[in-house]
Amino acid sequence: MDIYCPVDERCSAVISALLEPLPPLKIQEYYERLLASRNCSTIQVKLDGEFGKGVYAQQDFAEGELIFRDQMLFGCQHPSNKIECMEDAKKCSIADADWDSCHSLLCLGEKSKAPSRAALDKFTQHANETNDIFLLAAKAIAYTILRYRKLKTSCERKRKLPDSSDCFDLSLLREAWRPISMGHKRRWWECMALPEDVDSSEEVTFRMQIKELAFQSLQLLKDAIYDKECEALFSLELYGQIIGMFELNNLDLVVASPVEDYFLYIDDLHSPEKEEVEKVSHQFLDALGEEYAVSCEGTAFFPIQSCMNHSCQPNARAFKREEDRDGEATILACKPIHKGEEITISYIDESLPFEERRAALPDYGFTCRCSKCQEES
Ligand SMILES: [Zn+2]
Numbered sequence: 001m002d003i004y005c006p007v008d009e010r011c012s013a014v015i016s017a018l019l020e021p022l023p024p025l026k027i028q029e030y031y032e033r034l035l036a037s038r039n040c041s042t043i044q045v046k047l048d049g050e051f052g053k054g055v056y057a058q059q060d061f062a063e064g065e066l067i068f069r070d071q072m073l074f075g076c077q078h079p080s081n082k083i084e085c086m087e088d089a090k091k092c093s094i095a096d097a098d099w100d101s102c103h104s105l106l107c108l109g110e111k112s113k114a115p116s117r118a119a120l121d122k123f124t125q126h127a128n129e130t131n132d133i134f135l136l137a138a139k140a141i142a143y144t145i146l147r148y149r150k151l152k153t154s155c156e157r158k159r160k161l162p163d164s165s166d167c168f169d170l171s172l173l174r175e176a177w178r179p180i181s182m183g184h185k186r187r188w189w190e191c192m193a194l195p196e197d198v199d200s201s202e203e204v205t206f207r208m209q210i211k212e213l214a215f216q217s218l219q220l221l222k223d224a225i226y227d228k229e230c231e232a233l234f235s236l237e238l239y240g241q242i243i244g245m246f247e248l249n250n251l252d253l254v255v256a257s258p259v260e261d262y263f264l265y266i267d268d269l270h271s272p273e274k275e276e277v278e279k280v281s282h283q284f285l286d287a288l289g290e291e292y293a294v295s296c297e298g299t300a301f302f303p304i305q306s307c308m309n310h311s312c313q314p315n316a317r318a319f320k321r322e323e324d325r326d327g328e329a330t331i332l333a334c335k336p337i338h339k340g341e342e343i344t345i346s347y348i349d350e351s352l353p354f355e356e357r358r359a360a361l362p363d364y365g366f367t368c369r370c371s372k373c374q375e376e377s
């Protein structure tokens, strides 16, 4: 039996409008503006008929040279070592920019703007126990709701309309949704890789269970941060597409532990200040033991990096460096790249043999036709 989500039916027209692909020119414009806003002129995002978006060099790059740095749109730390926003903490530890863009609706602390903090707590627990990709999806939804409200307020001011009229404006919701609409989308339960311990005869049941899990998570999120005008965002269809986008485009990242930073900082101090501080800090160090340097791992969505196509002979690599602690990803050339060339990264371990590479890639919805694959097939 399939799962019935009433919002899917009620909001079907809005859902289709949000999922309708933008014309290529509009997409191109979006990336031009995004790159311009970041003062990045070393690359260009172009569209071609076959593979959709691609990133192209606007200049020559030497091997090892920095091509660009990408700022994450949403990110989250894995629950095993999460340090943000403790429920019992008096003060929320989230930075202002994050607070305005999505966290104010997802905060578990006292100042939270979530309609129900108890429900939000349940949602968060469920995500921590099942799949933290739901936390990322919640950020995407909260981000869109808050952006919609902001756009609406500024629109009403311009037109001198009374504030907070609750008539729904589809064009504003589309605008608020735009950054997310740019990500490649497929339904999560359809694009997710079948785990090795699941037999292919169980595939249909497995995918249905995944869909059910998403539906459970969505109901908890809906109880917590529901917004009537943005109801379509609480449809299973969009929830599945948002999670699918993260599944396909995420870059796992490792950020060094801030606690380690603190001890390194103390290490660099000079006497007598150093001895003075160490009188206090050595107690923490003893208490923390080996664990003080555990880094914060997380998953994030990077808008430009997610436009880069795959090759088993990539000319670039995307990763987080030790020094990139501010939510940025670094893209470095691993071969000389000429102006006009497409910049590619590998989504998989490209040193695997052909058959294994092919088995790892279909989850991304394509078959690799790079020269290495063509030679070895
Ligand atoms: Zn918080």
Ligand SMILES: [Zn+2]
Pocket: 311, 312, 313, 368, 369, 370, 371, 372, 373, 374
């Ligand atoms: Zn290939």
